[in-house]
Amino acid sequence: MAERTTKRVTPPIASAIERSSAPLPTRRARVRYWSIIGLLGVLSLAFAFGLLAWDNPLPFGTDGFWRIASLRATSIVVIGVVAVCQSLATVSFQTVTNNRIVTPSIMGFESLYVAVQTSSVYVFGVAGLTFVAGTGQFVLQIAIMVGFAMLLYGWLLSGRYANLQIMLLIGIIIGGGLGSVSTFMQRLLTPSEFDVLAARLFGNISHADAADLPVAIPLVIVAATLLVWRAKRLDVLALGRDVSMSLGIDHRRELMRVLLLVAVLMAVSTALIGPMTFLGFLVATLAYQFADTFDHRRVFLMAVLTCFTILSGAYFVLRNVFAAQGVVSIIIELVGGTVFLIVILRKGRL
Amino acid sequence: MTTAKPTPRAASRGRLFDWKLLIGVAVVGGLLVLSLTTGVYDVAGADDGAEMFAITRVPRTISLVLAGAAMAMSGLVMQLLTQNRFVEPTTTGTTEWAGLGLLVVMILVPNAPIPLRMVGAVLAAFVGTMVFFLVLRRISLRSSLIVPIVGIMLGAVVGAVSTYVALATDMLQNLGVWFAGSFTSVLRGQYEMLWLVALVCVAVFVAADRFTVAGLGEEIATNVGLDYNRVILLGTALIAIATGIVTVVVGNLPFLGLIVPNIVSMLRGDDLRSNLPWVALLGIGIVTLCDLVGRTIIMPFEVPVSLILGIVGAVVFILLLLRQRRRG
Numbered sequence: 001m002a003e004r005t006t007k008r009v010t011p012p013i014a015s016a017i018e019r020s021s022a023p024l025p026t027r028r029a030r031v032r033y034w035s036i037i038g039l040l041g042v043l044s045l046a047f048a049f050g051l052l053a054w055d056n057p058l059p060f061g062t063d064g065f066w067r068i069a070s071l072r073a074t075s076i077v078v079i080g081v082v083a084v085c086q087s088l089a090t091v092s093f094q095t096v097t098n099n100r101i102v103t104p105s106i107m108g109f110e111s112l113y114v115a116v117q118t119s120s121v122y123v124f125g126v127a128g129l130t131f132v133a134g135t136g137q138f139v140l141q142i143a144i145m146v147g148f149a150m151l152l153y154g155w156l157l158s159g160r161y162a163n164l165q166i167m168l169l170i171g172i173i174i175g176g177g178l179g180s181v182s183t184f185m186q187r188l189l190t191p192s193e194f195d196v197l198a199a200r201l202f203g204n205i206s207h208a209d210a211a212d213l214p215v216a217i218p219l220v221i222v223a224a225t226l227l228v229w230r231a232k233r234l235d236v237l238a239l240g241r242d243v244s245m246s247l248g249i250d251h252r253r254e255l256m257r258v259l260l261l262v263a264v265l266m267a268v269s270t271a272l273i274g275p276m277t278f279l280g281f282l283v284a285t286l287a288y289q290f291a292d293t294f295d296h297r298r299v300f301l302m303a304v305l306t307c308f309t310i311l312s313g314a315y316f317v318l319r320n321v322f323a324a325q326g327v328v329s330i331i332i333e334l335v336g337g338t339v340f341l342i343v344i345l346r347k348g349r350l
Numbered sequence: 351m352t353t354a355k356p357t358p359r360a361a362s363r364g365r366l367f368d369w370k371l372l373i374g375v376a377v378v379g380g381l382l383v384l385s386l387t388t389g390v391y392d393v394a395g396a397d398d399g400a401e402m403f404a405i406t407r408v409p410r411t412i413s414l415v416l417a418g419a420a421m422a423m424s425g426l427v428m429q430l431l432t433q434n435r436f437v438e439p440t441t442t443g444t445t446e447w448a449g450l451g452l453l454v455v456m457i458l459v460p461n462a463p464i465p466l467r468m469v470g471a472v473l474a475a476f477v478g479t480m481v482f483f484l485v486l487r488r489i490s491l492r493s494s495l496i497v498p499i500v501g502i503m504l505g506a507v508v509g510a511v512s513t514y515v516a517l518a519t520d521m522l523q524n525l526g527v528w529f530a531g532s533f534t535s536v537l538r539g540q541y542e543m544l545w546l547v548a549l550v551c552v553a554v555f556v557a558a559d560r561f562t563v564a565g566l567g568e569e570i571a572t573n574v575g576l577d578y579n580r581v582i583l584l585g586t587a588l589i590a591i592a593t594g595i596v597t598v599v600v601g602n603l604p605f606l607g608l609i610v611p612n613i614v615s616m617l618r619g620d621d622l623r624s625n626l627p628w629v630a631l632l633g634i635g636i637v638t639l640c641d642l643v644g645r646t647i648i649m650p651f652e653v654p655v656s657l658i659l660g661i662v663g664a665v666v667f668i669l670l671l672l673r674q675r676r677r678g
Contacts, residue, residue, distance in 0.1 A: 099496075101499075101500065101503065102499060102503070103503075106499075106502065106503060106506065163675050165495035165496065165499070166495060166671050166672070166674070166675050168495070168499060169436070169495055169498060169499060169671055170668050170671055172498075172499065172502050173664050173667050173668055173671075174664065174668075176440075176502075176604065176605075176660065176664055177660050177661050177663075177664030177665075179660070180604060180656055180657050180659075180660025180661065181657065181660070181661070183526050183656070183657070184653065184654060184656075184657040186523070186526050187526060187654070189523075191523060194522075194523050198517070198522055198523075202517075277506055277510065278506075278507070278510070330510070330513070330514045330517065333510045333514075334510060334511065334514060337506070337507035337510050337511070338507075340503065340507055341504070341507055344485055344488075344500065344503075344504075
């Protein structure tokens with residue numbers, strides 16, 4: 001990160017010359033920002049179109065072509081929903097925790113998802129999975145996750161000894177405890193039951209059920225709009241607890257609100273496609289580099305586009321070039337995890 | 351490290367054994383006897399009872415002692431070396447690395463003998479622990495709570511790699527079985543390598559003073575004439591050996607290394623030398639108790655000890671965190 005810190009030194013001087021305190025102070029910064037946005041936008045469109053059109057047996061523009069394309073459109077919508085969820089949630093979470101290493105998905109959501117899925121197979125057998133599929137279960141799963149998050153925040157972020165880091169750790173530990181319960185149940189499954197379950201324990205776009213989208217999309221739109229609407233407050237929160245309090249923000253209440261919205265977004269994403277631990281981290285890290293600003297609205301836009309490009313690009317390449325669509329999420333996780341390791345080793349502090 | 355300063359005592363060695371420790375030994379001894387006599391098979395009545403006793407019960411009880419003591423002491427050493435109370439092999443990724451090493455050996459050499467698997471697990475655990483120490487040195491820590499968060503995330507990365515490898519080679523369910531610590535499969539002829547961790551325990555006892563000095567930080571340790579890096583290397587090697595071997599023979603014993611040293615220092619203060627026997631004893635006691643619960647709760651079947659330990663450990667850990675929160 002050495003080159004970043006040196007880069008950081010220049011804008012204030014330049015802005016002093018131009019007499020501007022805007023998020024992208026110099027002309028160069030603005031050109032850079034918008035050209036990256038443009039590039040990512042073009043790439044997103046290209047990959048989305050590629051997912052619709054590649055290998056489509058009918059010629060472009062005919063009725064049959066659009067019929068096949070519309071069947072595939074669901075997965076594009078799902079990618080869009082996931083991109084919005086993961087990127088907004090991670091960026092906001094990292095801002096309020098004042099830490100660019102953590103991701104919201106370690107907060108026990110994934111263990112909760114795994115525990116719910118495993119126990120349904122454990123109790124009801126393979127038939128349990130058909131039982132847990134369906135919109136009712138989708139809503140239930142989101143409700144369980146958000147409820148869990150509310151309990152945790154309400155318990156640990158209120159009162160005299162409120163401490164965000166302790167809350168994070170307790171979330172992780174509860175996740176670990178749930179993990180050992182799940183592992184135990186998985187042990188008792190027959191191999192065939194386990195295979196069916198294992199397919200559901202990895203994030204996969206094709207898990208998403210189109211029937212769930214009417215529930216998921218409004219939830220995401222509401223949560224995302226609220227976050228974007230409050231982005232200016234996030235800018236202030238990023239200055240740290242003490243500074244934001246002296247600037248007149250009710251820090252604890254703002255924190256709870258943001259975390260609740262993050263919980264909703266993460267719950268929708270996890271319930272829709274399964275756990276993706278390092279996608280958010282990867283996207284947020286790249287977005288900070290690309291955007292090079294502390295203005296949240298601009299970082300949000302960059303992060304959503306980056307996430308959409310990564311997800312759709314990975315699916316397009318792996319599906320059509322390597323014919324390996326099942327492992328997309330695992331490869332994204334590996335790349336994200338590696339980036340995580342590199343960042344943590346290169347970075348001088350947290 | 352808490353700020354409580356133990357008063358300098360010339361005769362601190364005298365306190366190594368006192369009557370409280372004897373009572374502790376007696377209680378844990380009682381638990382071990384109970385462990386020897388608990389089981390579905392009637393060893394006293396059946397004709398081949400004595401033989402079954404020697405094949406299953408004795409190895410199981412011995413491995414409870416060895417694994418419990420080793421993991422608790424590894425946790426203690428790790429907490430000293432990192433100067434952080436929330437660190438132990440499962441919150442630093444060491445067990446995940448050991449699992450990855452084991453997996454790699456199993457794939458490269460399908461019918462690998464146990465010693466070979468252990469070499470793989472130990473080497474990977476060593477690498478992983480060194481990576482963790484490297485990370486800790488690179489980052490300046492504004493809060494002690496960040497350390498376990500970073501460690502758990504590192505573990506998650508390694509866990510993702512293991513999962514991917516296991517999925518690609520169709521070993522996912524095996525992986526789950528290995529990671530879930532259980533003493534069920536500990537039989538005569540399969541656990542003997544575990545005796546190596548007894549050597550680790552002895553080594554920790556011998557080097558205890560050095561670890562204590564290293565726990566004061568690099569500058570102070572170097573000032574009083576300690577080769578700090580060598581002590582770190584020694585500690586890492588001991589932790590890696592203990593974790594690697596225990597992972598291969600028994601599996602993952604979550605939170606044990608975390609809760610035992612914390613409870614001991616809460617009750618007795620931070621006098622490492624006289625605490626060490628207590629740490630070993632409490633480690634043995636907790637593992638044995640959890641194993642007994644696991645064996646009796648759904649008799650004639652068994653719940654793996656890692657499940658009980660995971661739940662108990664999570665609860666104790668959370669209580670510890672809340673206590674820390676009170677202190678600010």
